[in-house]
Amino acid sequence: MAWLDPYAGAWGEEEAAHLARRAGFGARVAELAALAATDRATAVDSFVDFPPVDQALEDAILALPDTTDGLRIKDPVRQNDLVGWWLFRFAKTNQPLQEQFALFLHDTLVSDFPKVATSITTSVNDGNDGSLAGQRCTTGTLAPDPNRKNRILNRMLRDQTNLFRVDGFGSYVELLKKVTRDPAMLFYLDNATNVVGKPQENYGREIMELFSMGVGNYTEADVKAVSRAFTGETVNNLCQADYPFTHLYDATKHDTNPKIVFGDSFNLPGPGEDTDYVVELIANWVSGADITPFHATLPATAIYMAWKFIKWFVHEDVPMDHAAVGELATFFRDSGFNVRETLRTLFNSAFFYDAAYRYAMYKHPIDYCTMALRTLGLEENGYAGTYASNILTMGMGPFNAPNVAGWNHGKAWINSGTLITRFNYANRLSGTGIATDAWVDAILASGEVANESDHAGLVEYFRRRMIQTALRPEEEAALAAFLDGIQSGTGSTTTKYRRKVRGLVHIFMTLPRYQLK
């Protein structure tokens, strides 16, 4: 163990800020001071240890009015409502790693809105008016609800992310067993229609390629056999009250012939036993494939997932054969695929704090937007509609990944169009609707700025919140030129002060470095 040895270097604001940008969504000024004042291990624990449910956040959502900034966050109906529901969570969470990692899991164990919507439309036959006449369901009574299908759809996708929040920090193998039976996943990758005699390979392939091992560790014959093991895992869309769409194991649709996966022949009698067995096989399979040296001795799943953790939290360009990947994969396997302890080890490691990785990752769009809201204290101010309408154009709409592999990261986030959208989001944040006069004037009252013309104080105020490391001379010069330009123009002292503050919000978010974390 070398890369994963505990970090032994200096611990201060720079290191604490690095931890907060990666494990969460940045640190507010007071949070940063507290993190820096404690020791590294305690700081890491403050991100890694949290209860399964962020009750204050759930209460805040329940306390919302029916409509927030044009979105129905409390009771999502349209796709943008559900997007707004998650964006609200990012902005307000008290357990930032829980949301950041739920996003990681959503990006790994993908389900998207359009595909699940199509599946539900195919399955839900009542006409939304409660009438059962002429429909597939001929018994029972459903209350009229013009948004029935949309509510079912939103509930399924919301519940899937709650699975990630609650079960995402225990055993990854157990999570895989659960996500295999998750209704939205059963629809998204079609296992709901995977039946004996006519297996279909969508889930069987992707669970190995994208959810666990990565390509190169299995054969096409394994894909077919794994798919057969999953036959019968489907969704209960029978005519129960309000279409529950819960998981159903249908023994009559299960293939009871022997399946051979990685040379292991099995055919277990109990409900879902084949499913659990094959997930265990996948998770523990040491393929020996010529991919990295680690594949000779470690499970491919431990390697692939350790690599994915590192790519998300340390740097997207770390290659799979980096020694740190092997070390983390070893720890992950030895811990029983325990996510929480593996992340704790990673966030404490010398590898994580290596100078080469600081401010070296491109922020994903949700980082970009959420960090600004939280560190500027703008998360109380009606941002939700703006956020939801911009995030898709930045390339990262929740429940709308481009495909089952999730989003492309790193440089793929950055191009002319996505940067224009980022900068325009910054402009919207800086507007009077979100950066209100009261918010702007409170900066003057904070004591951190001497007066309306204290340009150095204003720049420092935003530096402490948004960059949290030294500005470069050319950055200082550009900011000073902007402030001087306003100062030398017309307008009252108050008007010019407010223009300076709003301009700084916008311009700080266009700093090339602000695209990095």
Next chain:
Amino acid sequence: MSLSRRRFMQLGLSSLAYFSTAATTPNWIVRTAHAMQADCFSSDKILVILQQSGGNDGLNTVIPRSDAIYYDAATRPTIRVPQGSEIALDGLNGLHPRLANLANWYQQGRLAVVHNVGYLNPNFSHFVATDYYEYGYTPDLVKPTSGWMARFYDNHCQGAPDPDALLMCGCGISNVPDSMNGSTRYTPPAVRSASSYSFATASDRDLRLAAINALNAPGTVDPNLEFIQRSVNVAEASTADIANAASLPALVPDGSYPAGSLGDGLKLVSQIIRGGFGTRVFYVSQGGYDTHANQIQTGDPLVFGDHPELLRDLDAGLHAFLTEMELSGNLDRVVVMTFSEFGRRVKENGSRGTDHGAANCMFVLGGGVQGGVYGGQPNLDPSSLVNGSLAHAIDFRSVYAKFMQDWFNGDPVGAFGQQVYDSVIAGELPQLGFLRSTAAGARSWQSYQ
């Protein structure tokens, strides 16, 4: 020198004026500026790459209408296109009935079908297979660091002046496609939505934009920051052009382009071309082709279900685009090439869908196209299949090479290497006569000097 700065000088505009010209600059000024720029692509030819993402079911796109195996009940009992409902192209091939407009273009000799496109030892992963097509390599080779079009540009345009910021464009998408990525000299723009492709400022526009401009002046040594700055410069240098293009009126009725990324993208491509801008390569994308289930709706293989609806949008989008090209006199300089990362299994699965397959058909459309069917017929005989999927007869790199050589008057060897050219491409090019143009008469970029 940054793109934007070089162009400020050419246009005689200050950097601030550049930001704010937007829709107010007369088109002739923009066109003049573009015409002044040397273009290493050697002619005014344009290639539009259309991705069908997810793996298009080629056998239900171009139906092998005389093949008994296709109609055998054991092959596609529910999803086959019933015999007689296809639109006949010839005795062997018919288009899906949702492709009626494309059938008309075929009758005019402006649509070519290339069958059996793929590569040896196909991969059934979306992402591995997509990488092959985007980077232009195959399982026997190491993945290149740049996409196939970026490599062509880097090799073909060595020594050429800096390109127009809009030399290539991802349209209707929020990412730059990998095929265009990785050039050492050129960073393409991506324009998901033309209407929001401009820098907004609530107040103090000039001062804020001056600061953004200064912060993104090149010169940093950090490669991450330099990449961001270059991308901002591309944005600065292309917003006015995009705004001008997007202001051009449509030549087809409202609603001719389908809603969504493909329709938005093709509409913008048409506007950029009609605006006279110097863009040579476009990329648009249509997702949703991963039709494992409910590829058709119960009992209706023709009209409803995911696949017929995708083909309907494809047909509508391409028809609107080609119509605008024809009406504006641009049809002869534009070709569209469709591709998908793989075809699908010959047999359907139990969910009225198809699993991942291998070789597939491509479309090539435009005024410069020699219509017809190329690449032979698909062979559905079980003894010829690879993992239940069609084996390939034409390597996809040969199709790319055809465009490099006979559309852009360039050398495919620079992009693919001599060994691949000699062993794979050279032998297949004679089967790919789908372009009417030849290298003769095309100008090289040096002739602009």
